[in-house]
Amino acid sequence: MPFIVCTSHLRDVGPLQLEPVAGRTVREALQDAAQRYPRLLNYILDDQGDVRKHIAIFVDGTLQARDSVLEREVGEKDEIYVLQALSGG
């Protein structure tokens, strides 16, 4: 099973330690995590179900393109990190 962990800024919203999730894609993994963290999806995805503009998702340490990450396949022991992108100046 892949694993998922979120930035500490998502305290009370998502897992702050690596947790196993079910799913063959990042989207499925997030949806499975949302079963235990019902507020999670609205913090990561916008009203159209796309990854929010300033959210960064890494899979095994590699930053994923925001417009394709949800359909990226994940395998056993893959680690999904959900962070907020640094923006502004």
Place this chain on the structure above:
Amino acid sequence: MSDRILLATRKGLLDFAKRGNTWVIAGQSFLGQPVSAVLRDPDNAFLYAALNLGHFGVKLHRSKDDGNSWEEIACPSYTGIATDSEEKANLQLIWILERDHQGHLWAGTIPGGLFKSTDNGDTWQLNEFLWHNPARKEWFGGGYDSPGIHSICIDPKRAGYMALAISCGGVWLSEDYGETWRPSTKGMVADYLPPEQADNPNQQDPIDWCNAQVSQIIFGCSITTGFFIQKIAAPPGQGYTHRRHPLILLLRCIQKILNKRGLCRVLRMNTVIRSIVVSA
């Protein structure tokens, strides 16, 4: 006179209480988080606070104990909302929260949708009449990328009467609790538009809209577009009188002198002056 002020700020929600002749902070919530709108329901003492968390989007919280604790509730959402443009709509900001005489909640948003809740915020419904009105295609953002409803005024005397102010989308009136709407901007002037469009009702940019505290006037407004202040001098829907405040005329003279002498270039001076005019 009220003895409590709820202040929504970019750094949290502050709750002020009157103590003698001064005000003190009696409570604080969401410290460090931008609070874009706040509302207190006088019937049940519920509080509502809209947050704009940037990376994580817009959130809405409700307190059932007058601000001591909060729970996150459903937000107005554009999921599944049909739009004619290629760009799909997403909630960017809850700009105003209001409550009508029926106890229903209203939320004005960017990108311009109006939402209503009949169950204390558990669910929200988009106002379809306004969203699908062809006039909305002419709205545009004033300081933001998209247009937004920043003011919702509930008529204190006439049941069903409401007014919206939209930047930039003019002023809209309803007489049936929001079931139907009509534009009402006769007399307003948008000097930032080409002259032939200056009176376009769908592209006026009211900065603020509020109820006047007198019996003969239900709606008052303060609008600045450069050096103009527009005041209501008639009941709503019967047109607006365009006035120039003396202070603004003085500032404009100073600008002309500085520009003419080449001392500096004053491109624009924006001041926000709240003013209400009473009409008998």
